[in-house]
Amino acid sequence: MDSLPAIEVRDLVKRFGAARAVDGLSLAVRRGESLGFLGPNGAGKTTTIRILSTLVAPTSGSVSVLGLDPVRQSAALRGRIGVVPQEIALYDGLTARENLEFFGRMHGLERARLREAVDRALDEAELAERAQDRVQAYSGGMKRRLNLVAALLHDPELVFLDEPTVGIDPQSRNHVFELVDRLRAAGTTLVYTTHQLGEVERLCDRIVILDRGRTIAAGTFDELRRGIARASGARGKLEVGARATEALAALRAAGIEARLDEDLPDLEQVFLTLTGHALRDEDL
């Protein structure tokens, strides 16, 4: 059973009237894999995820998620998947604990199992100390973390994350990354949608890029960029250690076009180095 792919989609089509939101999509996601699901707006990502998560039926094509049919076996499948929505889908008037207890109960968790799941989720979101505060008093980052762990209460085997880091500070984003890392380490299959390409590079084993409802590229980050490099005749990279300047001069002297790119941290690394990784939950 575990040898089956977590997700298997063949020739998936979804029409809304005359418009084809998904147009012959095929993909497979292995169990335990973390898939980056990319594409510009209107590419069909959201529709595909809605189909995979039982909310929308396909027009044609075959879909299997964890070995189940999302249309005919939706109730069984819903108990085994988690969806982290892009919006903060929480009850502002309830506390964090009340929100988690509600969603836990809706997933059929009761008593000790529920209490344990809620406590664990609060710890994972680092919200245990604020568990009795109403969500409306939370910062954007706190809400995002709670939004994420609320989808994990029932230990889903497959989690869809739809832009889970929108609008939060780098500390909270880093915390979300750590949560995702823990899920990956636990063998949970992940489908991660975002417009932040750096996140996909950091968190995903493989990437699928959609456009106009079709897969236009699929593979690891390395495979994708090699493919692009081959297609565009891109340049190579030469590691020369400490004497880079001398090497550059020698190459140029030999008539070879060369440039020295120092291995510098990106802006996020600079920011986190300067401000630290600790979460900032105070809204001043």
Add this chain to the structure above:
Amino acid sequence: MLRTAWTVAAKDLRLFLRDQVALLMSFALPIVLATVFGAAMSSMMDDEPASRVEVHFEDLDQSPQSKALLFELQSCAALRIELRNDVRARVENGAAPAAILVPAGFGADVAAGRKPRIVLYRDPAKEIEQQILAGNLVPVLMRAAGPAVAKEMTKRGMEAMGFPAGMRDMAESMFDSRAVPAQAGESSKNPFDFDEGGAEALGLSVEDVAGGPNPSRKAAGGSHAIAGIAVMMLLFGLSACGGTILEEEVSGTLQRVRLTPNAGASVLLGKMIFTVAVGLAQLVVLFAYGGLVFEVPILHDPIALVVHSVAVACAAAGFGLCLAVLCRTRKQLEGLSTLLILTMSALGGSWFPLAIVPEWFRTVGHFTLNAWAMDGYQGLFWYGKDLGGIAVDVAVLFAIAAATSGLAWVGWRRRFERIA
């Protein structure tokens, strides 16, 4: 500066014209309410047959004189005379605002030149009808009694009410010139209060039979006002509760709930339970207030009150959920629910008693749940009915609840459950 002001005004006008809810509230609602009030009020002011006061008539005498009295009453444009038995009970349970019982011996008294006696049963909660009836009954009784008795009755009546001697003489002279008022419709605009001693002079035995042993104006007004406001506010409150579906749809929590294994019918059922519970709490608070402040007899039959209130709350909850599922946005729901609830409240008797409006208005009013809710509460609070007495109202309300909940379920499935 003027150009800038015009730019701002033009922008706001464009936004206003594109806001269907604002257009509905600004133009449709006033027209609908003006129509409803206009229809109700004009019926109170004219003498059209549609607005006649229903009076039940029971003749135990069956003499030519009693038949003449009936004929006189039937000729009053402002009255609609229905021949019935056991008329006292009919007024008592709210079937008619008033009834006339002609006892045996009425004809013999008239023939002998004695003051004849009749019994008038009244529902004191229906004051407007009593005034119209009194204004019509006085001349009819006088004509039925004959000029000599009428003259004597007028004299005694005016004495009893403390009219000065000059006016009494003038009235007597009118009888001498046989100028007894003949147009009952005109006299209906001159209320005659039987409580001021005139009844005895006319040979009328007046009994207020509805509203319990000691009916008070406070309880009469309070019963209607409390029940009317309770039902209207219940509809507003429960439409707002139904609106949580739309709020949750926007916030994403509804989708999150739908992604749980046991969602589906249970989600809508949960919304229904919540909405009914809020509705019952609203009713309990308002009726407790009515009992304390307006002496509304809320504890007359607590079981019947609870059953009827559950029926009212279920019907209102079904209505609220139905609207919520049919509307696409919260704003749309607010506009539509305001329009419908205010119209239903006006038509269904939440604002003024349906007893004062024409029959066609009452019939239309009973297409709203307000009218059935009001009938039930009035039956319990004012006419002292038990559960059996309001069974039809309760049954209709549960039927409305079933129909609206069914519609809500169909809408819910189409919108949120069916995987499209």
